[in-house]
Amino acid sequence: MKFLAVDVGTSFFKGAVVCAESYSIRNVIRRPSPEPLAKPDPLHHEHDANAIVEVVRAILEELSEHAPECEGILLTGQMGGLVLSTSDAQPLTPYISWLDRRATGPHSSGSGSMFQHLSDRTGDNAGTVFGNEFRPGLPLSFLWTLHDQGQLTPLAGSIPVTLPDFVAAALCGGEPVMEWTGATGTLDIRKSQFPVSLLDELGLPALEWPQLVDFRYVVGHCRLTNLTLPVYAATGDHQCALAGTLLSRGELSINISTGSQVSMLTDDTTPGDFQIRPFFDGQYLKTITNIPAGRALTAIIRLLTEMPGYDSGSLDAWKYFFNAAARTPKTDVQCNLGFFPGAVEGPGEFTNLQEDTLTVGHVARASVEQMADYYQQLSTRLDAGRSWHQLAFSGGIAQQAALLRDLIVERLQAPWRLAATTEDSMFGMIILGRVIAGLNETVADATADAEQYLMQEGTES
Incomplete structure (x- = not known):
């Protein structure tokens, strides 16, 4: 079973045709990420979210020519950033990158930074809730900063997601969801859910937090020139790469x-x-x-x-x-x-x-x-x-x-x-693809089978 796989990186996007049965990675292509938007503030680092989707779509179109028999689209990518979206994947904000440092800017009170005020409001609780994933480049910091600057209230009811989550939904016009591994820095790690009570305590406007899913979830179907393919929920790049190291x-x-x-x-x-x-x-x-x-x-x-x-x-x-x-x-x-x-x-x-x-x-x-x-x-x-x-x-x-x-x-x-390979993320998507294809029940099983395959290949060579 073949998949079109794309890693939505920070500087470059990489795509390939991966096969869950033969463990092969073919037709690897790289495209530069769209340039950041002009900065209204030197602390800002934003991208046009739709422009990113179009680069990914172009990669998929090119890959599809090499694999007309492929059966799905797998995505992984950078964690930590934020897009506020409608329920049909229309961006209401640019993509605010994890490189953005607006939360380190001065608070509206004139005393301390945005992040210092957020830390004071949450105390030690945030580190415990988020598994010590609490710093200026994560979604909560961006939401707090937008709220302080009066920009979040008009966006009440929007869906906060990471970039790969948004790309997956935008490719097929589906409602954005969030895969567990992409929820790093957003998830209450103790309860495996969004920390709604903490957000309420901070006085943030009500947002429609996305459904939490795993990588087998089909977000929707992407129509390419010659194919219509299911798009599976996007995973966090760190976890996907580690799956690829077995x-x-x-x-x-x-x-x-x-x-x-x-x-x-x-x-x-x-x-x-x-x-x-x-x-x-x-x-x-x-x-x-x-x-x-x-x-x-x-x-x-x-x-x-x-x-x-x-x-x-x-x-x-x-x-x-x-x-x-x-x-x-x-x-x-x-x-x-x-x-x-x-x-x-x-x-x-x-x-x-x-x-x-x-x-x-x-x-x-x-x-x-x-x-x-x-x-x-x-x-x-x-x-x-x-x-x-x-x-x-x-x-x-x-x-x-x-x-x-x-x-x-x-x-x-x-x-x-x-x-076994320098293509950790692509091999990680092969491991996930094996579970999606029903070749293995769990990632651990797929890892064990891949180890056996590589050992046998090494012995035969």
Whole structure:
């Protein structure tokens, strides 16, 4: 059974034809995300929601030419943002991106920021309710800010959804729904429902919160030029990608790419010094996100290649950086890679630089050693008992940087494996597609079958 699969990312959208039976990913295409709208305020980061839908539709049209026999559309994408929609998927607001920082702007009282006032009103309750998913780039912060600015009252009765949820509904003109994994930062994690009482306490106008569904739910049917296909509820990109790494119970996921996270599956929603997100099969993720990784290294490599004639984005620059780290077995240089807000407190810095250590090798070695230390510290924060039996590496940097993997394994002292593909999200949609197609009953079953298939393929090759 084949599906058209699209990942609605932040900078790029990616589409492919995926087969739930052969585990194949074919005809991969990438398209840039539409440019943000002109900013009326430097803190704003908005997109035309309909323009995004049209890019996704164009990807689906192109993919459908390669798979006239496909049987459905699967979507995943960025979490955290907000679109207020009508019941027939007409946007009443632009898409407010998770990159938007309007909630950090001044409150109408003239004292403190929007988010500070929201935090004061909710107290410690919000962190417990939302599984520590409580920060300026999430829907509640946007709703609070719109309310303070008098923009929410005229939108009473509208449906608040994430971008992938809106895209799924708009493709078929159906009523927007929200898939469990996409409800991160919006769901009362303890009760698996929207926190209506908390919203009432905040005095927000009444909104029509969408129906909560799982990924098997058919939102409606999308009419393409030559096909009419069911559109399944869109999933959160983090959870879909982890499904694509074949994460199982007892494994510690270490994803190292532009961003980075450590995650484990759990049934427990007890708050801790980490985030809790809905996963599939009624499970949850314990996770720590925004760990310095590719974004921080990009800043360092950009500095090192700033002179004319060099390109910080080239594969050669990255290869040189990691090779230089490997050629420098030890260094006294120390660093903090907290160049941007995240799991590691800044400011970023390099210290103990001497004349003989002011080299790419020492800077690179200090960087990867510090990254390995972060994973050791944050993994232990995630699970103080270190109950994992295996490490599961994924992400482009984890795939390429053997030295970094070795340093992490040395610190965590556990067996490890590498994700079978760099196309985590696409492979995740294959796993979900197997459940939709009736080939497996649960995501856990589909994961186990995929592991067996890949093991057999590896043995035969």
